[in-house]
Amino acid sequence: MENFSLILAIVVVTALAFDFTNGFHDTANAMATTISTGALKPKVAVAMSAALNLVGAFLSVEVANTISKGLVDEHGIRPEVIFAALVGAILWNLVTWLVGLPSSSSHALMGGLIGATVASAGLGAVHGDVLVTKVLLPAVAAPVVAGAASMLATRFSYGIGGKAEGEATRKGYRAGQIASAGLVSLAHGTNDAQKTMGIITLALIAGGAISPGSNPPVWVILSAGLAIALGTYIGGWRIIRTMGTGLTELEPRQGFAAQTSAATAILASSHLGFSLSTTHVVSGSVMGAGLGRKGGVVRWSTATRMAVAWVLTLPAAALVGAGAESVTDLGDWGTAAVAVFLVAASAAIWKYSRREVVDHTNVVAEPTEPAGVVTTAIAAVTPPPAGTISEGLTATIASPAAAEPAPQAAPPAATV
Numbered sequence: 034m035e036n037f038s039l040i041l042a043i044v045v046v047t048a049l050a051f052d053f054t055n056g057f058h059d060t061a062n063a064m065a066t067t068i069s070t071g072a073l074k075p076k077v078a079v080a081m082s083a084a085l086n087l088v089g090a091f092l093s094v095e096v097a098n099t100i101s102k103g104l105v106d107e108h109g110i111r112p113e114v115i116f117a118a119l120v121g122a123i124l125w126n127l128v129t130w131l132v133g134l135p136s137s138s139s140h141a142l143m144g145g146l147i148g149a150t151v152a153s154a155g156l157g158a159v160h161g162d163v164l165v166t167k168v169l170l171p172a173v174a175a176p177v178v179a180g181a182a183s184m185l186a187t188r189f190s191y192g193i194g195g196k197a198e199g200e201a202t203r204k205g206y207r208a209g210q211i212a213s214a215g216l217v218s219l220a221h222g223t224n225d226a227q228k229t230m231g232i233i234t235l236a237l238i239a240g241g242a243i244s245p246g247s248n249p250p251v252w253v254i255l256s257a258g259l260a261i262a263l264g265t266y267i268g269g270w271r272i273i274r275t276m277g278t279g280l281t282e283l284e285p286r287q288g289f290a291a292q293t294s295a296a297t298a299i300l301a302s303s304h305l306g307f308s309l310s311t312t313h314v315v316s317g318s319v320m321g322a323g324l325g326r327k328g329g330v331v332r333w334s335t336a337t338r339m340a341v342a343w344v345l346t347l348p349a350a351a352l353v354g355a356g357a358e359s360v361t362d363l364g365d366w367g368t369a370a371v372a373v374f375l376v377a378a379s380a381a382i383w384k385y386s387r388r389e390v391v392d393h394t395n396v397v398a399e400p401t402e403p404a405g406v407v408t409t410a411i412a413a414v415t416p417p418p419a420g421t422i423s424e425g426l427t428a429t430i431a432s433p434a435a436a437e438p439a440p441q442a443a444p445p446a447a448t449v
């Protein structure tokens with residue numbers, strides 16, 4: 034560690050700051066449905082998720098190796114490039130958190146890294162095959178596969194237990210939902226915490242602190258796990274509200290199906306080294322669970338906004354990362370200017386968020402998001418309760434005698 038320079042220390046601190054934003058940005062992935070259905074109190078839910086994220090960080094390093102060894106050419110990458118990449122990722126995380134959109138922190142990080150690398154070393158420094166097979170294809174397939182699995186699981190659940198209602202059944206599904214939420218948190222730690230491990234390891238290689246091809250050191254694994262756990266405990270309440278009640282309304286058995294499907298997909302991807310977006314997986318699962326229940330609807334206006342954010346994440350973070358790299362390339366004062374800009378922009382976003390505070394006390398309030406055209410149309414054709422129909426018929430149907438039309442009076446004579 035004799036080559037641990039000041040710029041390398043700045044990169045490590047910035048990477049842990051990104052990991053912190055990743056934590057509160059993605060808390061909703063594990064706990065939004067658990068909170069919205071009442072299975073756990075909000076503060077208990079985020080504390081449980083934080084602890085399991087920390088545990089999950091120690092279970093695997095496959096995703097970390099994908100980022101540190103596979104996505105870009107580690108030879109010739111300077112620590113300033115990593116710093117610029119993190120600037121793009123952090124700012125995108127904060128902007129989407131401010132507007133309550135569950136976008137992908139993973140894609141923000143990789144977008145920033147790609148943009149900064151291209152600005153520094155050209156397109157040839159990005160491994161296109163890894164980008165396509167381990168980032169882009171999973172990004173498209175993940176929400177579709179998870180959504181389909183969740184929809185089938187929900188329909189199966191209602192099919193075999195459609196007549197089993199009551200408080201005992203609801204408690205059983207709530208217990209299952211708590212267990213599946215814990216599994217999602219554990220899976221999130223194995224996938225998302227590793228991305229920061231990978232980026233710090235890449236910075237250490239670029240700075241000459243460790244040799245190329247090295248696995249993440251233990252202190253990197255521990256610090257990344259602690260940072261994401263702390264961010265998770267803070268709670269990204271704005272995104273929890275969107276994921277829990279803004280996208281669809283779930284019953285406990287739907288939440289159980291959604292979280293179980295998501296956890297399975299995330300754990301499988303971590304084992305294979307896919308840098309999967311947990312946000313994409315969980316969002317797809319929630320929508321699938323919403324569609325799996327008879328009469329359930331998805332607020333497609335919210336889903337459309339989320340999809341737009343997903344499409345913009347990689348290019349937007351890449352653009353900011355490339356711009357930051359162009360400034361840091363000017364020397365130490367350029368790096369200092371980018372650091373000042375990052376701190377000032379983050380502070381401005383936080384201050385703006387205080388205009389409308391969302392926390393554990395109001396996270397399950399009714400969403401202000403409009404229902405959208407599809408949901409409004411479905412609600413418009415929903416029949417009223419049976420009692421209302423019978424009362425209306427009793428009050429308005431006349432007797433047979435009264436139903437006979439009265440003789441019409443002759444029209445008045447026209448006047449000239």
